[in-house]
Amino acid sequence: MKDLYLVYKNLTRKKMRLFLTTFAIFIAFLIFGAIMTLRGALNSGVEMSADNRLVVVHKTNFTNPLPYSYVNKTQAIEGVKQVTHANWFGGYYQEPANQVVTFAVDPESYLEVYPELVVEPTQRNAWLNNQASVLVGERIALANGWKVGDSIPLSSNIFSHKDGGQTWDFVIAGIFSGAEEKTDTSYVLFHYKYFNETQSWGGDNIGWLIITTLDPSMNESVAKAIDSNFANSNAETDTSTEQAFNKAFIEQIGNIGLIIFGVVFMAFFTILIVVGNTMVLAIRERTAEIAVLKTLGFESMRIFKMVLIESCLLAFLGGLLGLGAAYLLIQVASEYLARFLPNLVLDQSILLQALGYMLLLGLVTGIAPAISALRLNIITAFNRG
Amino acid sequence: MSSQNLFELSQVAKRFTKGKETISIFHDLNMQIKEGDFLAIMGPSGSGKTTLLNLLGGVDQPTEGQITFDGQRIDNLSEGQLAKWRANNIGFIFQFYNLMPMLNAARNVELPLLLTNMSRSERKQQVKVALELVGLSDRASHMPSEMSGGQQQRVAIARAVVSDPKFLLCDEPTGDLDRQTADEILQTLQLLNEKFGKTIVMVTHDPSAAKFAKHTVHLNKGEFVKAEELLV
Numbered sequence: 001m002k003d004l005y006l007v008y009k010n011l012t013r014k015k016m017r018l019f020l021t022t023f024a025i026f027i028a029f030l031i032f033g034a035i036m037t038l039r040g041a042l043n044s045g046v047e048m049s050a051d052n053r054l055v056v057v058h059k060t061n062f063t064n065p066l067p068y069s070y071v072n073k074t075q076a077i078e079g080v081k082q083v084t085h086a087n088w089f090g091g092y093y094q095e096p097a098n099q100v101v102t103f104a105v106d107p108e109s110y111l112e113v114y115p116e117l118v119v120e121p122t123q124r125n126a127w128l129n130n131q132a133s134v135l136v137g138e139r140i141a142l143a144n145g146w147k148v149g150d151s152i153p154l155s156s157n158i159f160s161h162k163d164g165g166q167t168w169d170f171v172i173a174g175i176f177s178g179a180e181e182k183t184d185t186s187y188v189l190f191h192y193k194y195f196n197e198t199q200s201w202g203g204d205n206i207g208w209l210i211i212t213t214l215d216p217s218m219n220e221s222v223a224k225a226i227d228s229n230f231a232n233s234n235a236e237t238d239t240s241t242e243q244a245f246n247k248a249f250i251e252q253i254g255n256i257g258l259i260i261f262g263v264v265f266m267a268f269f270t271i272l273i274v275v276g277n278t279m280v281l282a283i284r285e286r287t288a289e290i291a292v293l294k295t296l297g298f299e300s301m302r303i304f305k306m307v308l309i310e311s312c313l314l315a316f317l318g319g320l321l322g323l324g325a326a327y328l329l330i331q332v333a334s335e336y337l338a339r340f341l342p343n344l345v346l347d348q349s350i351l352l353q354a355l356g357y358m359l360l361l362g363l364v365t366g367i368a369p370a371i372s373a374l375r376l377n378i379i380t381a382f383n384r385g
Numbered sequence: 386m387s388s389q390n391l392f393e394l395s396q397v398a399k400r401f402t403k404g405k406e407t408i409s410i411f412h413d414l415n416m417q418i419k420e421g422d423f424l425a426i427m428g429p430s431g432s433g434k435t436t437l438l439n440l441l442g443g444v445d446q447p448t449e450g451q452i453t454f455d456g457q458r459i460d461n462l463s464e465g466q467l468a469k470w471r472a473n474n475i476g477f478i479f480q481f482y483n484l485m486p487m488l489n490a491a492r493n494v495e496l497p498l499l500l501t502n503m504s505r506s507e508r509k510q511q512v513k514v515a516l517e518l519v520g521l522s523d524r525a526s527h528m529p530s531e532m533s534g535g536q537q538q539r540v541a542i543a544r545a546v547v548s549d550p551k552f553l554l555c556d557e558p559t560g561d562l563d564r565q566t567a568d569e570i571l572q573t574l575q576l577l578n579e580k581f582g583k584t585i586v587m588v589t590h591d592p593s594a595a596k597f598a599k600h601t602v603h604l605n606k607g608e609f610v611k612a613e614e615l616l617v
């Protein structure tokens with residue numbers, strides 16, 4: 001494309017204007033990249049939830065415990081394939097600020113209910129056979145620099161050890177990874193039995209149950225059967241799909257979807273107007289020049305394309321810079337937020353979406369001036385001066 | 386020098402309609418321009434000089450009548466065909482130079498060559514020759530804002546001749562220049578006419594500019610008023 005130099009010169013002829021418009025687009029795509037990544041991280045739990053997994057929690061408050069006997073009682077209900085359970089340990093490593101999400105679980109059934117957690121067989125056996133060992137997720141191991149065989153003290157800010165203190169000493173038996181990139185691997189698992197024997201509160205309580213159904217189509221009827229089974233007992237239950245459970249959990253943080261949509265929409269709309277208006281003015285200023293090009297024999301369509309390419313270049317210049325900045329921001333943030341927000345990754349789908357929006361921005365802001373350049377009549381343009 | 390007609394206008398009429406009003410500029414204009422001529426067109430403001438140049442340059446089309454160039458009719462070409470025809474046959478020189486402000490002299494001169502199949506190195510070579518011709522080899526990398534009016538007009542002339550068109554159209558090329566600079570520009574045009582065989586039509590208000598031409602015609606209210614051998 002021989003005209004590219006001309007396009008480039010037109011784009012860069014007013015440095016201040018170029019800087020301001022690029023900056024506006026930069027900000028828009030920085031926001032877009034960061035927020036879409038944040039949303040992806042928050043939603044990954046929802047997206048990754050299996051469609052035949054149900055979560056059974058205490059009806060009054062999901063932080064209230066359930067009796068251990070519910071495990072067998074639930075197993076007996078029709079349509080239930082498998083049952084496992086978990087307790088919230090509320091752990092931290094070395095200091096309270098260094099939170100480590102830790103669950104006390106029944107090892108064997110837990111790994112079966114969560115097949116997306118991938119463990120090497122030898123490590124898996126080592127964990128199953130050592131009561132005082134933990135299985136740690138890849139991401140949290142990486143964040144803390146843990147290796148298999150390391151001894152790590154984990155403290156609870158809820159429970160006390162029956163030997164005194166709030167710290168349990170564990171050895172790392174294995175590290176699990178995720179079957180997919182988005183699988184959450186930022187937590188630690190250890191034996192429920194060991195937990196129950198060593199904590200000072202006593203009482204055979206579990207935090208919640210996770211069950212799988214024989215088929216997703218049975219989810220609703222199974223959930224109803226479980227809840228009615230425990231109705232009018234000391235601990236009534238609330239059963240929902242894991243997806244709904246995770247979603248409800250996220251919605252407690254705020255209606256993020258709507259906020260994101262609002263912010264992104266406002267940013268884009270503002271920038272669309274600013275950049276679109278700038279392009280219109282820029283082309284209007286060049287009326288005489290466009291008339292000269294046409295006189296020299298440049299065809300209208302060629303000039304039309306040049307204007308569109310210019311506006312697209314502008315959109316991609318600001319957009320890619322903004323997306324690059326978002327990427328760096330996320331790199332830094334994900335190191336600090338690894339524990340709270342795993343899966344903070346600017347992935348390919350966000351990149352593709354952003355590229356799509358850049359193209360759209362370029363075309364939308366360029367189309368009106370491009371059409372006026374296309375239609376520009378040489379004689380009237382010169383008469384205007 | 387050949388005495389063939391490069392341009393022939395027969396029974397050309399040109400009218401502009403604006404809303405309900407119609408302004409008639411020409412109603413029965415006949416004219417021939419011989420190859421190798423240097424023709425000056427004079428006349429009062431509003432007499433139709435620019436309109437005539439626009440018709441000759443294929444920038445505008447007649448309402449009626451025929452215009453042939455080198456034996457080929459151009460009055461019935463489409464907009465796209467006309468653009469190609471202009472690129473191949475006509476060099477334009479304007480009163481206010483009309484250089485691209487963000488391009489240096491060489492890049493300005495190169496513009497018409499972007500419409501050819503020439504490679505970048507061929508284009509560079511051609512640009513060099515054209516700038517030498519107008520005596521601005523040492524200004525190739527200067528921006529228009531760094532040059533005087535006369536120098537800018539020289540760049541514009543280089544741009545007009547760089548793709549070697551047969552025909553040059555100049556609308557008051559010295560209208561914005563002082564006497565001495567104007568004379569230099571006119572000498573360059575004369576050189577292009579005499580040494581390089583370019584056929585030139587130049588509109589001017591300035592009788593001393595017209596003296597550089599081989600012939601002068603006068604337009605008044607859309608008609609040639611002073612008989613010369615060109616006129617039919």
Ligand SMILES: Nc1ncnc2c1ncn2[C@@H]1O[C@H](COP(=O)(O)OP(=O)(O)OP(=O)(O)O)[C@@H](O)[C@H]1O
Nearest residue numbers: 379380401408410429430431432433434435436437
């Ligand atoms: N596009 C147009 N629409 C309507 N009227 C026009 C248009 N172009 C020119 N005219 C009219 O045609 C007449 C001749 O205009 P033209 O520009 O050819 O004059 P000119 O001889 O070049 O004058 P000047 O010496 O001032 O440049 C003028 O009355 C002008 O107003």
Ligand SMILES: [Mg+2]
Nearest residue numbers: 434435436556
């Ligand atoms: Mg005029």
